[in-house]
Amino acid sequence: MFDAWCLEGHASSYPVRSATLRRGHYLPPPRSPKKRSAQNIALDKTGKIPYIGASPSRRSPMRTLILFTIILLLTVPAQAQWPTSIRENLPVEVDTAENGRFPATLPLSQDRTLIVYYAGPTLQGNFYQILDRYGNPAFPQPQSLAPAGWDPYTYHAQIAPDGKGGALAAWYQSENGQTIGMHAQRLDSLGNRLWGEAGVHFSNYKPTNGHFGVCTDGLGGCWVAHAHDPSFSSSNVYLQHVSAEGQLPWGMEGVVACSLSLTQRYPVIAPDSAGGCIVAWEDWRPPYTSTGSTFINRFSRQGRPLWGQNGLHVSDGSTTYRTLLADGRGGAILHIGGSYLGNWAHRYDAQGHHLWQRYQVSYNYDAEMIAGEPGFFYTLYANNSSFYAQRIDLQGNRYWPTPGSTQGVRLGQVAGSAAMDHNCVYRYPYLYALCEYTVPPQLLMTYLYAQKLNAQGQLLWGPNGSLMYQDLNDFSGMTSLTGAVDGRGGLVGVWEWKPYSGNRDIWAKRVNADGSLGGPVSAASAADGGEAGFVTPQAVTLSVSPNPFNPSTALSYKLQAASHVSFRVYDTAGREVRTLVNGWREAGWHEVTFDGSDLPSGIYFVRLSAGGNTAVQKLVLLK
DSSP states (O other): OOGGGOOTTOOOSSOOOOOOOOTTBOOOOOOOTTOOOGGGSOOOTTSSOOOSSSOTTTOOHHHHHHHHHHHHHHTOOOOOOOOOSTTOBEEEEOOTTSEEEEEEEEEETTTEEEEEEEEESSSOEEEEEEEOTTSOBSSSSOEESOGGGOOTTBOOOEEEEOSSSSEEEEEEEOTTSSSOEEEEEEEOTTOOBSSOTTOEEEESSOOGGGOEEEEEOSSSOEEEEEEEOTTSSOOEEEEEEEOTTSOOTTOSSOEEEEOOSSOEEEEEEEEOSSSOEEEEEEEOOTTOTTTOEEEEEEEOTTOOBSSOTTOEEEEESOOSOEEEEEOSSSOEEEEEOOOTTOEEEEEEOTTOOEEEEEEEEEOSTTOEEEEOSTTEEEEEEEETTEEEEEEEETTOOBOSSSTTOSSOEEEEOOTTOEEEEEEEEEETTEEEEEEEEEOSSSSEEEEEEEEEEOTTOOBTTOSSOEEEEEEEESSOEEEEEEEEEOTTSOEEEEEEEEOSSSOOEEEEEEEOTTSOBSOOOOHHHHHTTSOGGGOOTTTEEEEEESSSBSSEEEEEEEESSOEEEEEEEEETTSOEEEEEEEEEEOSEEEEEEEEOTTSOSEEEEEEEEETTEEEEEEEEEOO
């Protein structure tokens, strides 16, 4: 958690955690609270700041600039900043007394990211934090989703956008808890709890096998599909609607989505773009009592089934793997399978007509499917020690790497590695992916890469992507990868780190739109010349000559290995004034010229980011 930023005396409904950190954590360097401000500098009789080290008659423009810069540095507030080293991460939940589990993310307005996660065993609840574009937390302590509804038998939450700029969360508490069953909460874009301090309790039963689905109703409320067994003989699928105000128009248990005898379970849900929803589930009704099957149905806003009383048969066979996606036209795309030989996609229109089915749209049980630009969707999956992505239109046509291909475009490969966890998100016009590689056997390395693709399937962050993090794989690893893309095109990756022993952590890292690590440069970090904790000496070498200069200077830099290079110039307010380099460069020395002919005299900062490392140099333009 963000103990480094905790405010003294902050009221909290749960215990305050210590700031004990483990390997791989980053905290902003401490700054003295007694730094001098501009008001501490004595004024002369005219009310002006006196010149230091020379009389006014002998002062030089250079000394004037230096004094101005000193005053500016003294008045800049402290700010957090996203780490730029591949060995450092921003801590979200790192208390040694707690397990940080199952993070989930959503983008918010103003380039902010919502993170929801579970913490236990002491706290045993779901918490959230909001990070701004610089990596600063919105709250001095992570907030509980339901501080007045705390229960020691709470399980982790699922989240979804509420369609109004905020978020929806749903979770359950087991039969040993105080408030058994399903619960929900709604957050606005600032993180305020809209459904009370206890949330909304909308079912007295926990879901069968802990499986349920949640999505927006498009008006600020949510749909939840879950299966439970009131009679303890066979489970049925139930559908619940929680309105934007947190009311239950269908009562405590909602409506039965499928009430046939024998078992229905593992529901998935998606909005239908008309105020209703579409639900798919595993079904063991006759004649599928020995093999199982998948069924699907659409429901109106009033909960009325639209594709038959008990749904439509999709396919035979039992599988716990299925994902559902609204097609934006009242229908849906159902992604099912879980086989290394290939998975299926089925599309249904708004009337329940089966339009098509496609085989090998993805591979393996943990494949993902997400919505893309209008008329397209994407899949991401691991196959043969690599990660692949596919672009598919609403007619079922595949595009990557070439039209009609069933393989997909490879996102990268680490020699001798195994493809592990992954996550993908889309923000027009790009697909973003987080990919974990582990080099077997144990005690070697684990790598986390981020990749960005355009509609043509081109890899925009290099052949393997941008390396976000690497660490020794001492029987450790990462899981629950999740990402969110902000309005600047930056990807915020969040994951759960599971060590060989001890509690798990939740970490975060940001990749800029150009593939470099870090975030926007705040006025504070620009004036400081960057946070010293970010710079890895000898990883990148940067020199400037001449400096001071008028009107141009040569900037030379050396790369230890080929990588994506971001080379930008900022003024003392943190505004970017020039992009010198933004692209792939080979290892070795390179030189670029900065021409300040169109800029006023003053202090500037050049920031070089390459291969997960950063160097910052002060420039003085003296005309």
